[in-house]
Amino acid sequence: MLTPWHHVIALVIVLGMPLRAYFGMRSLKLASASGMVPLRRRLWWRAIAMQWLLVAIVVELWLVTPQDFEVLGLMLKPTAGLTGVLVGVATIVSLVLRQRGGLATDEALRARVRERLAPVERLLPRNRGEFPLFSALAITAGVCEEFLFRGFLLWYAAQWLPLPVAALLQAVAFGVGHAYQGARGVMLTGVAGLFFTGVRLVAGSLWPAMLIHALMDLHAGDLACRVFPPESAEPGHSNAA
Numbered sequence: 355m356l357t358p359w360h361h362v363i364a365l366v367i368v369l370g371m372p373l374r375a376y377f378g379m380r381s382l383k384l385a386s387a388s389g390m391v392p393l394r395r396r397l398w399w400r401a402i403a404m405q406w407l408l409v410a411i412v413v414e415l416w417l418v419t420p421q422d423f424e425v426l427g428l429m430l431k432p433t434a435g436l437t438g439v440l441v442g443v444a445t446i447v448s449l450v451l452r453q454r455g456g457l458a459t460d461e462a463l464r465a466r467v468r469e470r471l472a473p474v475e476r477l478l479p480r481n482r483g484e485f486p487l488f489s490a491l492a493i494t495a496g497v498c499e500e501f502l503f504r505g506f507l508l509w510y511a512a513q514w515l516p517l518p519v520a521a522l523l524q525a526v527a528f529g530v531g532h533a534y535q536g537a538r539g540v541m542l543t544g545v546a547g548l549f550f551t552g553v554r555l556v557a558g559s560l561w562p563a564m565l566i567h568a569l570m571d572l573h574a575g576d577l578a579c580r581v582f583p584p585e586s587a588e589p590g591h592s593n594a595a
Contacts, residue, residue, distance in 0.1 A: 426509060500564045
């Protein structure tokens with residue numbers, strides 16, 4: 355049974371999260387060189403706090419209502435689909451690790467990676483001192499965004515619409531949530547949203563999608579540290595607020 359809280363949470367996911375991300379990126383674009391690093395880290399902290407808070411609210415709502423957590427995709431059962439997804443993940447990770455060695459010597463490859471990461475360059479870490487906090491952000495995005503979009507929002511939309519339409523709409527919402535990356539970023543993240551939805555449905559659980567999402571974000575952060583020149587900042591200083 356839907357309550358006003360369900361509607362409020364859906365509204366925050368569809369409107370609040372995109373607006374926070376958009377204005378965060380706008381502030382980064384306007385930031386001075388000296389203010390870039392502390393601002394970026396503050397935005398990371400705020401994103402981590404906001405996403406875990408939303409997850410906590412949904413979990414509390416499910417406990418109070420009460421409702422079955424299985425509808426959110428949180429159950430993990432051994433199935434052929436789950437096995438296939440995990441084998442695919444292991445294969446892709448091994449290929450990426452092998453190909454990464456070329457970054458050190460192949461300037462053309464480094465240039466292609468820089469071009470690909472350009473829309474989110476200012477959000478990514480630029481040195482290994484920043485990477486631990488960014489890793490916390492990447493894991494948060496993997497767990498919380500999958501829970502909120504492929505878990506809660508998919509369930510919420512399916513209360514009104516057939517599952518295929520609900521899946522498409524939440525993927526569109528996921529893409530729009532990345533509007534700060536430009537039109538191409540919206541399209542690519544929307545496609546990624548559909549991919550993660552497929553992973554959830556094939557595996558019968560959100561956990562593999564969470565794992566893949568987190569690994570993708572960690573990979574992007576690691577690439578940024580390798581291909582972009584470091585910014586002037588004290589590596590261990592967080593300046594978080």
